[in-house]
Amino acid sequence: MPLFILRRVLQAVMVMLTVAFIAFLMFRFLGDPVNSIVSQDATQVEREQVRERLGLDDPLLVQYGRFVVDAARGDFGMSYRNARPVSALLAERFPATAELVLVAALMSLAIGIPFGIYTALRPRGVLSQALQIVSLIGISLPTFVTGILLILCFSVWLGWLPSFGRGEVVDIGWWSTGFLTASGLKALILPSFMLCIFQLTLIMRLVRAEMLEVMRTDYIKFARARGLKARAINFRHALKNTLIPVVTIFGLQLGGLIAFAIITETVFQWPGMGALFIQAVNFTDVPVMAAYLVLVSLIFVVINTSVDLLYNVIDPRLRTERKPATNAGI
Amino acid sequence: MATLAARLRSFTAGDLFYSFRRSRTTVLATTVLALMMLGALLAPLVAPHDPFDIASLSLLDSELPPAWMEGSNPAYWLGTDTQARDVFSSILYGLRISLFVGAASVLLAAVLGVFLGLVGGYFGGLLDAVIMRVADVLLSFPAILVALLINGVLRGILPAGQQESAALIVLVLSIGLTNWVQYARTVRGSTLVERQREYVQAARTIGVGSLRIMRAHILPNVLGPVLVIATINLGMAVLTEATLSFLGVGMPATMPSLGTLIRVGNEYLFSGIWWVVIFPSATLAILVLAVNLLGDWLRDALNPKLR
Numbered sequence: 001m002p003l004f005i006l007r008r009v010l011q012a013v014m015v016m017l018t019v020a021f022i023a024f025l026m027f028r029f030l031g032d033p034v035n036s037i038v039s040q041d042a043t044q045v046e047r048e049q050v051r052e053r054l055g056l057d058d059p060l061l062v063q064y065g066r067f068v069v070d071a072a073r074g075d076f077g078m079s080y081r082n083a084r085p086v087s088a089l090l091a092e093r094f095p096a097t098a099e100l101v102l103v104a105a106l107m108s109l110a111i112g113i114p115f116g117i118y119t120a121l122r123p124r125g126v127l128s129q130a131l132q133i134v135s136l137i138g139i140s141l142p143t144f145v146t147g148i149l150l151i152l153c154f155s156v157w158l159g160w161l162p163s164f165g166r167g168e169v170v171d172i173g174w175w176s177t178g179f180l181t182a183s184g185l186k187a188l189i190l191p192s193f194m195l196c197i198f199q200l201t202l203i204m205r206l207v208r209a210e211m212l213e214v215m216r217t218d219y220i221k222f223a224r225a226r227g228l229k230a231r232a233i234n235f236r237h238a239l240k241n242t243l244i245p246v247v248t249i250f251g252l253q254l255g256g257l258i259a260f261a262i263i264t265e266t267v268f269q270w271p272g273m274g275a276l277f278i279q280a281v282n283f284t285d286v287p288v289m290a291a292y293l294v295l296v297s298l299i300f301v302v303i304n305t306s307v308d309l310l311y312n313v314i315d316p317r318l319r320t321e322r323k324p325a326t327n328a329g330i
Numbered sequence: 331m332a333t334l335a336a337r338l339r340s341f342t343a344g345d346l347f348y349s350f351r352r353s354r355t356t357v358l359a360t361t362v363l364a365l366m367m368l369g370a371l372l373a374p375l376v377a378p379h380d381p382f383d384i385a386s387l388s389l390l391d392s393e394l395p396p397a398w399m400e401g402s403n404p405a406y407w408l409g410t411d412t413q414a415r416d417v418f419s420s421i422l423y424g425l426r427i428s429l430f431v432g433a434a435s436v437l438l439a440a441v442l443g444v445f446l447g448l449v450g451g452y453f454g455g456l457l458d459a460v461i462m463r464v465a466d467v468l469l470s471f472p473a474i475l476v477a478l479l480i481n482g483v484l485r486g487i488l489p490a491g492q493q494e495s496a497a498l499i500v501l502v503l504s505i506g507l508t509n510w511v512q513y514a515r516t517v518r519g520s521t522l523v524e525r526q527r528e529y530v531q532a533a534r535t536i537g538v539g540s541l542r543i544m545r546a547h548i549l550p551n552v553l554g555p556v557l558v559i560a561t562i563n564l565g566m567a568v569l570t571e572a573t574l575s576f577l578g579v580g581m582p583a584t585m586p587s588l589g590t591l592i593r594v595g596n597e598y599l600f601s602g603i604w605w606v607v608i609f610p611s612a613t614l615a616i617l618v619l620a621v622n623l624l625g626d627w628l629r630d631a632l633n634p635k636l637r
Contacts, residue, residue, distance in 0.1 A: 018467060030486040140619045142569055144576050145611040148596055152608075156600060163599075259472040266577050267596075281482035281579050289482050300470065 005309060012305045017068070019297040023290035024067045027077075028060075030286045076291035081283050086291045090273060095175045096166060097272035100264065101257045103188055104196035109250065112200045113243075116207025120215070121234065135201040143260060147194040147267035154190060162187050164269035191268040195261060199253050206249055210242040244314055251307030255300040349631045359623035366617055370425035377419035379406075396605050409605040412598060417606055420591055421613050427587040428617070431501050432568035438506030439567075440560050443513025448544050448552070450514065451521025462518070465511040473508050477570055480504040481579050494582045501580055505570050512559050520552040558632055562625035565618045572614050588614045 042050075051057060055066060070076070076086040119128040138146070155163035167183030169176040178184030214220060215238055223233045262274030269275070273292060280288035341347055350356055369376060394410040396417075408417040450458035468476055481504040488496055524530060525548065533543050574580035575589025576596075583594055588610050595607030 015467070015470075026483060026486075030483060140622065141615050142572060142611075142618065144573065145592070145615060148592070148599065148607060148611060151599060152604060156602075156604075256472050259475040262474070262478070263573060263577065277478070278577050278579065281478055281485070284482060284486035286486065289479070293479060296475070297471075304470075 004312070008305055008308055012301045015301055016294075016298065020068050020071055020294060021064060023071070023293050024064050026286055026293075027067065027290050028056075028063065030284065071291075071294055076294075077287045079280075079285055079288050081279070081285045081288075086287045089276060089288065090291060090295060091174060093271060093273045093276050095177060096270060097258065097261055097265070097274060099178060100188070100192055100195060100270060100272060101254070101261055103192040104199070104257055105250070105254055107192055108196040108199040108203055111196075112203030113207055113246070116204040117211060117234070117239070117242075119204070120208045120211035123212075131204070135204060138197050139201050143194065143198065144263050144267050146197060147190075147264065150190050150194055151267070161190050163190070166271060191264050191270055194267065195257060195264045198260070199250075199257065202249065202253065203246060206246060207242055210245055211238060214238045214241050244311075247314060248307055248311060251303050251310075254303050255296075258296055258299060346631060350627070353627055355623055356627040359620040359627075362616060363620045363624060366425055366613075366620070367429060369422050370429050373419075373422040373426050377416075377422045379416035379419045381415040381420045381423060395603075396609075408609050409603075411595070411606045412603070417609055420586065421588070421610055424586050424588045424591050424610060425613065425617070427498070427581060427585065428568055428571055428589070428614070431498065431505070431571045431581075431587065432564050434502045435505035435509065435567045435571070436560050436564050438502060439509035439563065440513050440556060442506065443510035444517050444549075444553075444556060446510065447514035447517030447519075448521055448549065451518035452525055452540065452544055452548065458518070461514065465514055468508070468511050473566070474570060474573060476508045477504045477574060478577075478579065480507050481574060485579070494584070497581050497585070501571055501574060504574070505567050508570070509563055509567065512563070513556060516555050516559060517552050520555070521548055524548045524551050554632070558625070558629045561621070561628050565621035565625060568614075568621065569618050588617075 055063060058066075074087045078084065079086050079089055082089060115131055118125075119131055122128050141149075151163045154161045162183070165187060166178045167185075167187035168181040169178050169184055170180045171177075178188060220233060220238060223237050228237075258274075261270075261272060262278060264270065265272045265274040266278060273295075276288060277292045279285070280292065350360075374380075394406050396407060396409045406416045406418070408421070410416055411420070446461050450461040481500060484500045484503060488500070530543060530547055533547055538547075571580060571587060572589030572592070575587050576593045578593060581587040581590045583590055586594065591610035592607055592614070595603075595610060598606060
């Protein structure tokens with residue numbers, strides 16, 4: 001077990017170093033860093049001085065090492081476009097994205113799991129069939145189209161919910177939260193719903209499939225034979241084993257939510273990191289792009305590693321040494 | 331000609347066509363897709379108006395609602411936008427670009443993926459390890475994020491002022507370079523199996539070169555699943571293009587794809603002219619759904635396990 005943890009953490013560090021290398025290459029070769037610092041009419045000598053001061057003449061590996069150390073300290077230099085430290089820009093935008101993703105993730109669990117259980121226990125019910133059809137439509141529509149439809153319905157026609165921004169926010173230290181005001185909570189509803197639809201249907205279908213599988217196994221039959229109540233069988237025995245794969249998918253999808261937040265933030269003009277990233281892509285603001293890449297990868301890697309480790313805790317059958325996962329095609 | 335007719339007859343009498351005819355949704359999806367492709371291909375001929383011909387636009391005709399609503403002009407049956415451009419014609423021209431970018435990026439991804447998978451699977455060793463590690467890293471990030479990053483890098487390389495005219499190429503590259511992984515993995519897997527077979531051993535024994543063995547002997551035997559992946563991938567590619575254009579890093583407003591039309595229309599959502607955003611959105615959704623249905627059917631029909 002300690003060996004497994006060590007190997008898993010080492011793997012995570014390797015991935016991060018690779019990502020940092022890609023970010024470093026972008027930083028170093030996409031546009032000349034000197035040009036973004038010196039003025040337009042700087043002489044060749046001045047340019048050389050800046051070049052030397054930045055260490056751009058050192059061997060590539062030394063520069064990469066310096067980049068990694070700086071990145072670990074959270075220093076990604078200045079944004080080309082906003083002329084402010086990238087770390088400050090990201091820190092300012094982070095709470096908005098974090099709250100959006102958190103609410104969307106919780107919503108997908110709170111709606112997806114009960115619906116999944118229901119459709120598995122009553123596969124022929126009218127509501128089950130309706131849910132299946134709605135989920136099919138939900139994943140066929142491009143997410144930004146869903147968002148536009150939500151705005152058209154609830155903001156333009158009904159006028160119930162705001163269509164852009166975070167509403168009123170309260171600052172707690174450096175963290176600005178929308179959870180404490182009525183307008184902040186109202187502003188969260190549409191964007192987080194748009195963001196969670198895909199994951200919601202995924203969790204619903206997963207829970208349904210797993211539940212149907214588990215209900216056929218011997219230990220459930222045995223529980224029935226013992227005369228246990230349906231409620232005890234469904235929730236105490238079956239649900240437990242159903243939720244194991246849900247934990248994995250949920251963890252993996254959490255990273256996806258952060259990426260898809262880019263689209264949601266554009267549709268709802270949500271002042272988060274995704275909107276900042278799109279702006280950076282549009283204007284080739286390399287420091288912001290590189291920092292976003294590293295930050296999002298870090299979140300991904302931390303989530304994936306914890307899910308893997310957590311999996312061992314949840315499922316005792318996996319505690320013996322595992323074979324490495326094989327990657328089949330389709 | 332006779333051989334062509336015979337081929338056609340053997341196709342229509344075959345299993346694949348039978349299973350196609352049996353599935354009503356697939357026939358419907360294919361018909362819709364064919365109509366859309368035809369409309370897109372012949373856009374200059376079938377479109378009632380030319381949305382790019384500024385001389386023919388009259389601001390008096392702007393913001394007209396669709397033909398079944400009050401105050402409409404029957405000449406513009408899906409209405410007009412704020413610049414008096416015919417929405418239906420804009421959609422046809424937009425489809426043209428969306429489908430072109432989708433098809434071109436699928437082609438790029440397939441060629442690149444098949445090549446890398448073939449080379450990696452055949453030679454093995456360090457080359458294979460490097461290709462597969464890159465594939466793993468790409469696969470661990472959501473496709474849209476990878477596409478956005480490649481897009482940003484390509485825009486950075488382009489000289490300023492070139493970005494609009496090169497938008498089409500940038501899009502094809504960023505989507506194609508994101509999606510090759512699935513082809514490479516599948517082809518590599520089958521290549522690993524095929525290279526052990528007797529016919530490859532025999533070819534090697536009589537001194538056929540590696541390149542020729544890969545191209546003439548292994549390639550035809552590993553291409554089967556590629557068609558299925560490509561069909562499923564086309565839906566993804568069209569969707570990614572629309573997303574990038576919607577986010578404002580794809581096609582410019584002067585040469586709109588469906589995604590650009592939706593982005594521009596979205597800006598007028600609150601002025602009540604819903605038709606400029608709803609109709610392109612619906613077209614996109616139907617297009618993606620039709621491609622996905624066709625892909626699902628093809629996957630099941632060609633899967634020997636389900637026969």
